Amino acid sequence: MLLKVGDLARRCGLTVRTLHHYDAIGLLAPSARSEAGYRLYDRDDIARLHQIQALRRFGLSLADIGAVLARPDSSLASIVQQQIGMLDTQIEQAMDLRSRLSRLQDQLRRGDEPELAEWLTTLERMTMYDKYFSQDELARLPLYQGGKTAETEWRGLVDEVRALMARGIAPQSDEAQEVSKRWMAMVERDTDRDPRLLAKLNAMHLNEPSVQAQTGITPELMAFVLQANAESKLRIYAKYLSPEEFAFMREHYGKHTYEWPELIGALREHMEQGSAPDTPAVQQLALRWLSFFRSYAGDNPETHAKIRLAHEKEPELMAGSLIDATLLGFVKDAMAHLKPR
Structure with a gap:
């Protein structure tokens, strides 16, 4: 049995665009094509899609999923086992709450004052x-x-x-x-x-x-x-900036601390959905990223170059940022498409 891309998308709750993106990045290539050139998916493709979706639920990025599936020891059985383990944890939590409620119910029935x-x-x-x-x-x-x-x-x-x-x-x-x-x-x-x-x-x-x-x-x-x-x-x-540049950064650094995770998450969502870097939504997010960066880096290109050099030489600067190389590349591509203002 072969499924067209639209049929598979409907059955698994994804968009056709997402499946096209999986194909484009080599994560899930259809096993066949119709005479008209439509993508066709067989049983093995669906099994691989199950693995992809399971790993997505575990929070892995598409790049990490590709790396996992490329390992010789990767198997659908092992991933299903992980899913079972996750469900077991949820069941354990639900049973714990049920036990607490049962004890409360028993106390109330006896007329006791419950703790x-x-x-x-x-x-x-x-x-x-x-x-x-x-x-x-x-x-x-x-x-x-x-x-x-x-x-x-x-x-x-x-x-x-x-x-x-x-x-x-x-x-x-x-x-x-x-x-x-x-x-x-x-x-x-x-x-x-x-x-x-x-x-x-x-x-x-x-x-x-x-x-x-x-x-x-x-x-x-x-x-x-x-x-x-x-x-x-x-x-x-401080090792890379002039005293004036560093004073400006110190005064403004951290201004958008609580806003960065939301922005990074929105960009990651678009990247994983296969949005092109030049789409209006991604462009708006790229502009916001640039605004956050300039809030502490200023507008001087020479200062920007020093900060880029610091990031190249000091991996610790990215620790705890939740930004990886794939996402950073996506942001750079988006910025390359920004129109001058």
Whole structure:
């Protein structure tokens, strides 16, 4: 049985454009073509598409998926096993909540005064995640899937930061910068390096006082971590910029900290959907990227060249940014199509 591209797109919930993009980048090439030149997909193609979609749900980029599928040990059976493991985690979480509710129900039936604190906290937090994330996003969010282990690790790191703040340690200190680097590494791990998930996590923490109370991640604590992280980057930039250039950067660096993940995520979405760099939507995002960059780099091309040199020689500048080489290439292509203003 052979399926035309339109039929396959409808059956699997993708767009024809997405399947065309998968073909163009060599991720999923149709096994045959009709006499009229239409793409035709067979059973093996559909099995490969299952692997691609499963890996996408795990949060992998298309480039990473291609690398995984190219490995000799990659198989549909192993990927299905990973899907089963992800579902097992979701079932375990649901069963845990069910057990809590059952205990509450038994207490209420006996006329006992229930201890609601832990149960309400669990229920509130799960409801809060549902408010900001779709079920598909929650399935791809390692922080949510990590359960109590992830919570314990984050609680320990939050306590470290709070201790630094209580001691009056400045964000510019080596100690604060070291903690901020570990913080950013955990952010990358627990969002699976997906800026779209990070943007939603940031929104949840900034907008929900109950989440701040549960996690201890207050706006003040987050500002301390972000400032310490910025200081670690500024320390590197200082080696490449003149005193005047560096003074301007220090004054304005971090101005769009909370806006970057949303912008990076929007560009990644277009890139993965196969949008061309010169489409109007991508061009608007490229202009926004350029505006964010110039907000701390200024408008001098010589300064821009120094910053590019710093990025070439200092890989640490990209640590925690959620920007990879593929996305950066897409942005550069988009900027190359910008019309002079």
